[in-house]
Amino acid sequence: MLDPTISIKYMIAxxxxxxxxxxxxxxxxxxxxxxxxxxxxxxxDVAGKK
Amino acid sequence: xxxxSPTLKILTVLSVLLFLAALAMVFFFTPLEATMNYVQxxxxxxxxxAWVGMLGFMVAAVAGIAYLVSHNRKxxxxxxxxxxxxxxxxxxxxxxxxxxxxxxxxxxxxxDPRLTTAAIVELIxxxxxxxxxxxxxxxxxxxxxxxxxxxxxLSVPITFLSIRxxxxxxxxxxxxxxxxxxxxxxxxxxxxxxxxxxxFSFSVIFATLLWHRLRLENLMVAIEERQMEVL
Numbered sequence: 001m002l003d004p005t006i007s008i009k010y011m012i013a014x015x016x017x018x019x020x021x022x023x024x025x026x027x028x029x030x031x032x033x034x035x036x037x038x039x040x041x042x043x044x045d046v047a048g049k050k
Numbered sequence: 051x052x053x054x055s056p057t058l059k060i061l062t063v064l065s066v067l068l069f070l071a072a073l074a075m076v077f078f079f080t081p082l083e084a085t086m087n088y089v090q091x092x093x094x095x096x097x098x099x100a101w102v103g104m105l106g107f108m109v110a111a112v113a114g115i116a117y118l119v120s121h122n123r124k125x126x127x128x129x130x131x132x133x134x135x136x137x138x139x140x141x142x143x144x145x146x147x148x149x150x151x152x153x154x155x156x157x158x159x160x161x162d163p164r165l166t167t168a169a170i171v172e173l174i175x176x177x178x179x180x181x182x183x184x185x186x187x188x189x190x191x192x193x194x195x196x197x198x199x200x201x202x203x204l205s206v207p208i209t210f211l212s213i214r215x216x217x218x219x220x221x222x223x224x225x226x227x228x229x230x231x232x233x234x235x236x237x238x239x240x241x242x243x244x245x246x247x248x249x250f251s252f253s254v255i256f257a258t259l260l261w262h263r264l265r266l267e268n269l270m271v272a273i274e275e276r277q278m279e280v281l
Contacts, residue, residue, distance in 0.1 A: 002153055007088040014092035014149045015073075018099075018142060025138045029262055036269045043276045050280070 058261050065258040068251035072098075075244045083235050090235060092150045093223070094244055098252035100143035100168075104206050106136025106256060107175060111203035114196035126192035127271060129199055130182070131263035133175050135256060140172050155219060155232055164220035167209040174202040188274065 076094045083090035110132040117125035147165070148158050159165065178198050185191040213220045221234030237245070 001084070002086050002089065004087050006153055007086065010149050010153050011088040011091050014089070014146050015095070017145045017149065018095055021138065021142050021145075025135075025259075029259075029266060033266055033269070036266065036273060040269065040273050040276065043273065043280055047276065047280050 054265075058258070061254070061258045061261065065251075065255045068254050072244075072248045072251040075247055080240050080244045081238060083241075086154060086235065089150055089153050092146050094248045096143055096146040096150060097223070097245060098248040099139045099146065101249055102252045102256040103136045103140030103143055103171075104210060105253070106132040106139065106260075107171065107199075107203060107206045109260075110136070110175075110199045111206075114199040114203075117192055117196040118200075121189070123188065123192060123271065126188075126195065127264060127267035128260075129195060130179075131260055131267050133178060133199065135259045135263055137172065137175055137179070139252070139256070140168070140175075144168055144172060160219070162220055163212040163216040163218045164209070167205065167212045171202075171205045171209050174205055175199075178202065 072094070076091050080091065080094070082088065110129045113125045113129035113132060116122075117129065144165075147168075151160070152158050178195060181198070182191055182195055185194055212218065213222050219232045221232065223234065223237060
């Protein structure tokens with residue numbers, strides 16, 4: 001049987017990966033969305049001036 | 051660009067709730083496994099992330115076929131969205147597997163058939179995203195990715211079946227696997243219920259993320275088209 005104190009450390013490490021990587025990906029989606037929205041707005045401004 | 055639909059908002063809230071419920075089930079509902087105890091709880095999210103990763107790669111393959119048949123760029127958008135999300139989930143599955151392997155197999159990584167094929171799948175699809183950046187013409191880019199994804203999708207069933215076909219130390223939890231499997235355990239009813247709940251929850255989370263990512267991809271396409279008009 002695995003030592004519970006060692007086993008629990010690996011369990012915490014595993015779930016830490018999940019709660020860091022998944023929200024990290026969500027943040028990346030949000031940042032890209034904002035940047036693209038700004039870019040689209042800029043392009044529409046340029047098109048409007050033309 | 052259209053604002054978020056009410057369905058997507060509901061799906062997003064539902065995904066968060068399902069994720070929290072899955073975590074609660076893992077920590078408060080499932081019993082401790084006799085030999086591995088706490089670290090075995092990694093299993094539920096490991097298998098769910100791997101399932102969603104493989105599901106996404108198959109969605110990408112279907113979208114690739116649909117693009118080759120119809121030449122409609124919305125299929126290319128779906129393909130890219132599915133690949134990107136699946137890469138994230140599959141990476142998590144590989145990392146969780148590695149963390150689970152350390153105390154059970156006494157190593158972070160071994161060139162076992164399952165681990166090797168999983169790493170190959172991840173690299174194949176990562177290469178697709180990188181190679182895609184090098185093609186400027188949108189139609190050529192979409193055609194290249196559709197063919198690439200179709201060929202690459204062969205690696206997914208090979209990875210899934212590797213623990214059933216080859217001599218491997220990776221355990222098979224459901225069904226019969228290799229006699230060399232290390233870290234297998236008997237599934238009790240609460241464990242089985244939690245596993246299926248996690249699989250369901252991650253499938254919903256995948257669908258939600260796919261929708262969000264698709265909106266981002268559509269925005270990219272809109273910008274590309276606008277740039278063509280302006281320049």
